[in-house]
Amino acid sequence: xxxxxxxxxxxxxxxxxxxxxxxxxxxxxxxxxxxxxxxxxxxxxxxxxxxxxxxxxxxxxxxxxxxxxxxxxxxxxxxxxxxxxxxxxxxxxxxxxxxxxxxxxxxxxxxxxxxxxxxxxxxxxxxxxxxxxxxxxxxxxxxxxxxxxxxxxxxxxxxxxxxxxxxxxxxxxxxxxxxxxxxxxxxxxxxxxxxxxxxxxxxxxxxxxxxxxxxxxxxxxxxxxxxxxxxxxxxxxxxxxxx
Amino acid sequence: xxxxxxxxxxxxxxxxxxxxxxxxxxxxxxxxxxxxxxxxxxxxxxxxxxxxxxxxxxxxxxxxxxxxxxxxxxxxxxxxxxxxxxxxxxxxxxxxxxxxxxxxxxxxxxxxxxxxxxxxxxxxxxxxxxxxxxxxxxxxxxxxxxxxxxxxxxxxxxxxxxxxxxxxxxxxxxxxxxxxxxxxxxxxxxxxxxxxxxxxxxxxxx
Numbered sequence: 001x002x003x004x005x006x007x008x009x010x011x012x013x014x015x016x017x018x019x020x021x022x023x024x025x026x027x028x029x030x031x032x033x034x035x036x037x038x039x040x041x042x043x044x045x046x047x048x049x050x051x052x053x054x055x056x057x058x059x060x061x062x063x064x065x066x067x068x069x070x071x072x073x074x075x076x077x078x079x080x081x082x083x084x085x086x087x088x089x090x091x092x093x094x095x096x097x098x099x100x101x102x103x104x105x106x107x108x109x110x111x112x113x114x115x116x117x118x119x120x121x122x123x124x125x126x127x128x129x130x131x132x133x134x135x136x137x138x139x140x141x142x143x144x145x146x147x148x149x150x151x152x153x154x155x156x157x158x159x160x161x162x163x164x165x166x167x168x169x170x171x172x173x174x175x176x177x178x179x180x181x182x183x184x185x186x187x188x189x190x191x192x193x194x195x196x197x198x199x200x201x202x203x204x205x206x207x208x209x210x211x212x213x214x215x216x217x218x219x220x221x222x223x224x225x226x227x228x229x230x231x232x233x234x235x236x237x238x239x240x241x242x243x
Numbered sequence: 244x245x246x247x248x249x250x251x252x253x254x255x256x257x258x259x260x261x262x263x264x265x266x267x268x269x270x271x272x273x274x275x276x277x278x279x280x281x282x283x284x285x286x287x288x289x290x291x292x293x294x295x296x297x298x299x300x301x302x303x304x305x306x307x308x309x310x311x312x313x314x315x316x317x318x319x320x321x322x323x324x325x326x327x328x329x330x331x332x333x334x335x336x337x338x339x340x341x342x343x344x345x346x347x348x349x350x351x352x353x354x355x356x357x358x359x360x361x362x363x364x365x366x367x368x369x370x371x372x373x374x375x376x377x378x379x380x381x382x383x384x385x386x387x388x389x390x391x392x393x394x395x396x397x398x399x400x401x402x403x404x405x406x407x408x409x410x411x412x413x414x415x416x417x418x419x420x421x422x423x424x425x426x427x428x429x430x431x432x433x434x435x436x437x438x439x440x441x442x443x444x445x446x447x448x449x
Contacts, residue, residue, distance in 0.1 A: 051264050
């Protein structure tokens with residue numbers, strides 16, 4: 001007998017968007033349903049939808065209210081959600097190089113102290129896990145990953161920084177992520193990657209997709225410098241492990 | 244080709260258009276005009292597409308000078324004192340700057356953002372189909388940043404059309420929308436307005 005899934009909540013979001021909410025909290029199963037619904041809508045489009053935006057626990061569906069009314073769209077979304085079964089098939093896997101600690105990850109020592117262990121163990125644990133891009137948001141290419149192991153969960157910084165470097169790899173709460181552009185952050189900075197998840201004049205401009213699998217590989221500062229130059233010139237630097 | 248040269252301009256002023264929806268799943272905000280109706284009104288006044296790129300002017304004043312020929316402009320949005328070489332001009336109307344003349348705009352009254360559309364539109368290289376400035380993402384054309392003194396905005400077509408003035412009621416957004424609907428048959432107001440009144444809270448099962 002097939003698994004029955006509880007229907008999502010439909011929340012009006014302004015006059016031209018619906019939030020299709022699968023959970024009230026960050027939840028891996030809910031995120032998989034979000035991505036599954038996104039795939040089904042992509043495969044079986046609904047006239048009037050202008051854009052979909054996957055997030056941790058809901059899919060934001062933008063629509064043109066002149067083309068389709070809220071109720072009619074809501075009905076179709078619920079029908080698609082009912083048959084949108086989460087699946088892992090076709091997942092791309094990327095290996096992303098990271099230089100941990102030192103000037104590249106200025107919070108690594110403090111994180112190790114707080115968690116009463118060594119910087120080496122923090123790095124070993126962060127590299128060992130299997131991650132998945134749950135959503136991309138905040139700034140272009142900022143990829144929020146699910147899969148951070150419980151040991152590395154810790155509260156955000158008391159004093160958020162107004163500027164953190166491009167390519168920062170950080171942890172905050174139950175989350176970890178790949179930041180592309182320099183910007184503000186309250187997370188703990190573990191390292192930096194030369195990978196540009198967003199780069200104009202490169203094909204593709206956005207490297208990662210929601211749902212992509214991610215593993216990190218520790219590299220030294222010299223490798224970072226070399227790969228940073230290559231990435232600036234348009235190389236992916238990230239390695240596509242499985243297509 | 245005629246152009247507008249920025250003589251002086253305040254903060255929060257940049258080239259904006261209908262924006263670049265479609266990449267929010269990658270964290271790229273759509274950008275675009277703060278006040279879409281006012282952008283559409285300014286463009287309508289000079290015969291452009293409703294959401295063509297125009298100059299979005301923040302709360303403070305600005306001055307722009309026509310070079311290389313005449314430039315016909317449309318002004319809409321937050322009203323300001325405005326003159327061309329000393330000749331007072333009204334908001335929600337179009338006017339023409341002769342070559343060398345300067346448009347002076349004062350502080351915004353009763354709003355923050357005003358729109359200066361130029362006949363033919365602003366020349367630029369679209370990224371994701373838009374000229375709108377998003378400085379953090381390095382996007383926007385002809386300048387991927389807010390405007391500053393010395394910047395030059397090329398117009399896509401030299402002016403020369405007969406002067407044409409359309410008076411828009413300087414009233415509420417709904418009055419503006421109605422006026423636009425009359426001007427542009429493609430704009431349908433009623434079905435859109437009916438969507439404004441959805442029930443608050445969740446709909447469907449939870």
